[in-house]
Amino acid sequence: MDISTIIFIILATIIVVSSVSVLMTPNPIYAAFSLAITMVTMGFLYFSLDADFIAGVQLIVYAGAVMVLFVMVLMLFDLEKETEAYSKGTFSVFLKLMCGLFLTGAVALSVRQSIKGLSDVAKVATPAEQVETIKLLAGRLFTQYVFAFEALGVLLLVIAIGVVAVARSRGGTHARH
Amino acid sequence: MPDISQTAAVTLNHYLALSAIVFTIGMLCVLLRRNLIVMLMGIELMLNAVNLTFVAFAHYSSDISGQIMVFFVMTVAAAEAGVGLALAVSIFKRFKEVNIKFLEHLKG
Numbered sequence: 001m002d003i004s005t006i007i008f009i010i011l012a013t014i015i016v017v018s019s020v021s022v023l024m025t026p027n028p029i030y031a032a033f034s035l036a037i038t039m040v041t042m043g044f045l046y047f048s049l050d051a052d053f054i055a056g057v058q059l060i061v062y063a064g065a066v067m068v069l070f071v072m073v074l075m076l077f078d079l080e081k082e083t084e085a086y087s088k089g090t091f092s093v094f095l096k097l098m099c100g101l102f103l104t105g106a107v108a109l110s111v112r113q114s115i116k117g118l119s120d121v122a123k124v125a126t127p128a129e130q131v132e133t134i135k136l137l138a139g140r141l142f143t144q145y146v147f148a149f150e151a152l153g154v155l156l157l158v159i160a161i162g163v164v165a166v167a168r169s170r171g172g173t174h175a176r177h
Numbered sequence: 178m179p180d181i182s183q184t185a186a187v188t189l190n191h192y193l194a195l196s197a198i199v200f201t202i203g204m205l206c207v208l209l210r211r212n213l214i215v216m217l218m219g220i221e222l223m224l225n226a227v228n229l230t231f232v233a234f235a236h237y238s239s240d241i242s243g244q245i246m247v248f249f250v251m252t253v254a255a256a257e258a259g260v261g262l263a264l265a266v267s268i269f270k271r272f273k274e275v276n277i278k279f280l281e282h283l284k285g
Contacts, residue, residue: 008187012195019202019222028214035218038199042225049192049236054247058228061251066221066258073262074214077275096209103208104201111197115190136241145245152252159256167263 007048014041026083032070039063053134192233200226213268213275217261224254 018037025031039062046055141149199222206219228247235243269275 002186005187008191012191015195016198016202019199022215022218022222023202023206023210028212031215031218035221038222039225042229045229046232049232051232051235051244051247054228054232054244057248057251061255062221062225066255069258069262070214070218073265076266077214077269081276096205099208100201100205103204107197107201111193115193133241137244140241140245141248145249148249152249155256156252159259163259163263166260167266169267 004048008045011041011045011048015045028074028077028079029071032067032074035070036063036067039067050133053137189233189237192229196226196229196233199223199229211276211278213265213277214262216277217258217265220261221254221258224250224257 015038018034018041021034022031022038025034039058043055043058043063046052046058203219203222203226206222207216210216210219228250231243231247231250235241235247265275268280272280274280
């Protein structure tokens with residue numbers, strides 16, 4: 001077993017355990033913490049896949065901005081009541097387990113079907129190619145995908161205005177005074 | 178008996194399997210949890226699983242386009258988190274509750 005395999009196994013274990021704990025913990029704050037661990041570990045995995053720049057963006061955008069947003073909104077709510085509302089009945093646990101097993105089977109089957117025809121020949125990039133990656137990325141982003149890039153800029157502008165409008169809206173037909 | 182050093186290398190299939198597992202967990206998080214915020218976290222998990230697939234394909238087929246797609250997915254994910262959390266705040270302000278178990282009246 002070489003070192004990259006060991007690193008992959010460690011990272012994959014951390015990712016699976018922390019994402020399961022997002023699903024299982026009753027307290028949303030712990031779920032947010034587990035999600036942050038998942039994001040950071042996913043960044044390391046990108047790093048091991050020679051996607052250095054993506055790994056950096058993952059750490060800044062996800063583990064930084066998005067998680068701060070989540071935790072900030074969580075602080076507005078009454079967490080004590082949330083933890084109590086987490087259902088623990090035997091029947092519902094059984095139902096959840098069956099749902100999970102069914103879904104896992106469906107996803108595993110579809111992955112199995114889709115990877116049948118793939119030949120996985122690993123082409124490892126040389127160090128010189130890795131230095132060029134960011135340049136290559138920028139070239140593609142600002143030539144081939146420039147329309148999508150501009151459209152994303154417009155989308156972000158719309159979102160920034162829309163979020164403020166939604167969050168501070170009051171009144172309407174369902175208002176409770 | 179196959180050679181251990183030959184079979185132990187990390188292949189594309191490993192990454193795809195990990196991605197499928199994380200995607201399933203994220204989808205279960207959306208389907209089973211009743212807290213709005215945790216459901217949004219499940220969506221983030223699913224988007225991350227897809228990003229992992231993109232990066233793995235970009236690496237194993239030596240094509241940089243997969244990483245460009247990850248940029249776009251990340252931007253849309255950040256926008257989606259912003260809108261979702263704004264909706265959660267709005268719902269909380271009207272119903273004093275973010276657990277969808279208690280949101281059972283169509284008329285507020």
